[in-house]
Amino acid sequence: xxxxxxxxxxxxxxxxxxxxxxxxxxxxxxxxxxxxxxxxxxxxxxxxxxxxxxxxxxxxxxxxxxxxxxxxxxxxxxxxxxxxxxxxxxxxxxxxxxxxxxxxxxxxxxxxxxxxxxxxxxxxxxxxxxxxxxxxxxxxxxxxxxxxxxxxxxxxxxxxxxxxxxxxxxxxxxxxxxxxxxxxxxxxxxxxxxxxxxxxxxxxxxxxxxxxxxxxxxxxxxxxxxxxxxxxxxxxxxxxxxxxxxxxxxxxxxxxxxxxxxxxxxxxxxxxxxxxxxxxxxxxxxxxxxxxxxxxxxxxxxxxxxxxxxxxxxxxxxxxxxxxxxx
Numbered sequence: 001x002x003x004x005x006x007x008x009x010x011x012x013x014x015x016x017x018x019x020x021x022x023x024x025x026x027x028x029x030x031x032x033x034x035x036x037x038x039x040x041x042x043x044x045x046x047x048x049x050x051x052x053x054x055x056x057x058x059x060x061x062x063x064x065x066x067x068x069x070x071x072x073x074x075x076x077x078x079x080x081x082x083x084x085x086x087x088x089x090x091x092x093x094x095x096x097x098x099x100x101x102x103x104x105x106x107x108x109x110x111x112x113x114x115x116x117x118x119x120x121x122x123x124x125x126x127x128x129x130x131x132x133x134x135x136x137x138x139x140x141x142x143x144x145x146x147x148x149x150x151x152x153x154x155x156x157x158x159x160x161x162x163x164x165x166x167x168x169x170x171x172x173x174x175x176x177x178x179x180x181x182x183x184x185x186x187x188x189x190x191x192x193x194x195x196x197x198x199x200x201x202x203x204x205x206x207x208x209x210x211x212x213x214x215x216x217x218x219x220x221x222x223x224x225x226x227x228x229x230x231x232x233x234x235x236x237x238x239x240x241x242x243x244x245x246x247x248x249x250x251x252x253x254x255x256x257x258x259x260x261x262x263x264x265x266x267x268x269x270x271x272x273x274x275x276x277x278x279x280x281x282x283x284x285x286x287x288x289x290x291x292x293x294x295x296x297x298x299x300x301x302x303x304x305x306x307x308x309x310x311x312x313x314x315x316x317x318x319x320x321x322x323x324x325x326x327x
Contacts, residue, residue, distance in 0.1 A: 013053045019044045022092050043085040049247070050172050054098065056248035062086045062104045064251065064267045068167075070110055083109040119274040122281075124263040125162055131261045132158050136214075149221035150240070154253045156208075156215040157237055157245075161254070161268060164202040165275035165293050166192050168247045168268040175234040176216070185212035194294040202292060 023041050026032040032040075047065040048056065065086065069079055083104075090102035120128070132155040140146035161171060170192040180187025188209050191201050215237075223233060224242040235244035254268040266274075276289050 013055075015048050015051050015053055015056065018054060018093065018098065019048070019089070021096075022089050025092055026088075039081065040085040040088070043082045044089055047082065047086060050169050051248050052246055054093070056246070057090065057093075057099075057103050059103050059106060060255065060267060061248070061251065062107045064168075064269055066107070066110055067267065067269045076109075080109045083107050118264070118266055118270050119277045120258075120263055120266060120270065122274075122278055124261075125271070125274055125278075128257050128261040128263060129155075129158055129162065132257050133211075149218040152215055152218055153222070153237060153245075154257070156211045157250060157253060158257055158271070159208050159211045160190070160204065161250075161271045162275050163204040163208045164190060164192075165272050165279070166190070166202055167194065167272065167294075168250045170194055170294075171237065172235075172245050172247050172250060174236040176219075176236050177234060178236065179212065185209045185216070192294075198294065200291070200294050 019041065022044070023037050026037050026040060027034075047062070051057070051061070062083075066079060066083060069082055074082075086104040087102065087107055090099065090104040093099040094102050136147050136151040136155040138144070138147055157171065160166070161168075174190060174192055176183045178191040179185050180189050181191060186209060188205065189201050189203050191199060193199050219238065222238040222240075222242055233242065233244070237245045237250075239245040239249055251268050254271060255265060258270075259265045272293070276293055279289055279292065280286070
């Protein structure tokens with residue numbers, strides 16, 4: 001096999017093709033071992049699962065990937081390898097002229113696999129959701145025809161992410177029929193397929209039920225005109241072209257929603273962390289949170305107890321007269 005560092009026009013935008021090209025480069029040019037190439041390939045395919053084009057290769061996305069690995073309890077050596085594979089992939093894309101700048105150049109390996117998740121307070125999340133809801137129900141005005149199906153979709157996705165704590169990939173992979181097993185939000189449950197193809201059912205409340213009814217009522221407005229495509233598209237949430245929404249689009253929605261609501265901007269995984277913390281703060285057993293999030297090991301879920309402890313420390317320092325606070 002002869003390696004070429006020139007990519008076709010389709011490969012220049014196709015994520016899967018770019019990853020294959022990079023692995024070929026590692027094998028034929030750099031002479032990396034088969035185990036190394038296999039490990040880097042697994043890292044990159046997992047990192048960009050559901051991302052179809054190189055537009056989704058951003059520093060924020062790479063940081064999200066490491067957040068997922070931290071939550072999964074991956075060892076420090078694994079975190080370092082994932083970061084290295086992302087930086088190397090970006091460097092190769094610059095070398096081949098596909099990208100001008102390496103998105104992962106500034107990516108740092110987390111210092112510890114016990115890093116506390118970044119979360120929003122309940123009132124902060126409430127502000128984000130209320131702003132999204134208001135935008136999806138705004139009155140038409142001059143120059144603004146009013147809410148679109150996309151506006152309603154964005155609001156409902158945020159509601160579902162926070163209410164259930166599911167992963168972005170699980171949200172993107174959900175079908176309409178996964179609502180209660182028959183497409184009915186009235187069941188107040190959603191079946192999702194998590195890591196390792198493990199299926200679980202997550203509950204939600206009446207607020208999300210009502211929101212989903214609104215979305216399903218306008219969902220057809222985002223489908224193509226073709227009746228065949230309309231009937232054949234099972235995805236619960238749709239992208240701009242009527243296909244299944246991809247994880248990059250979901251991340252963009254979350255970043256814009258938090259950035260525009262005057263709260264610390266977080267990645268979608270931050271909503272997952274916030275949901276888990278809220279459930280624990282409400283008195284739920286740690287095993288309930290483990291089941292809700294789809295964690296295989298209780299050790300992974302245990303990190304959320306540290307978030308609660310950190311919050312308690314902050315509140316105590318602010319409120320207790322003998323805390324030593326100078327405020």
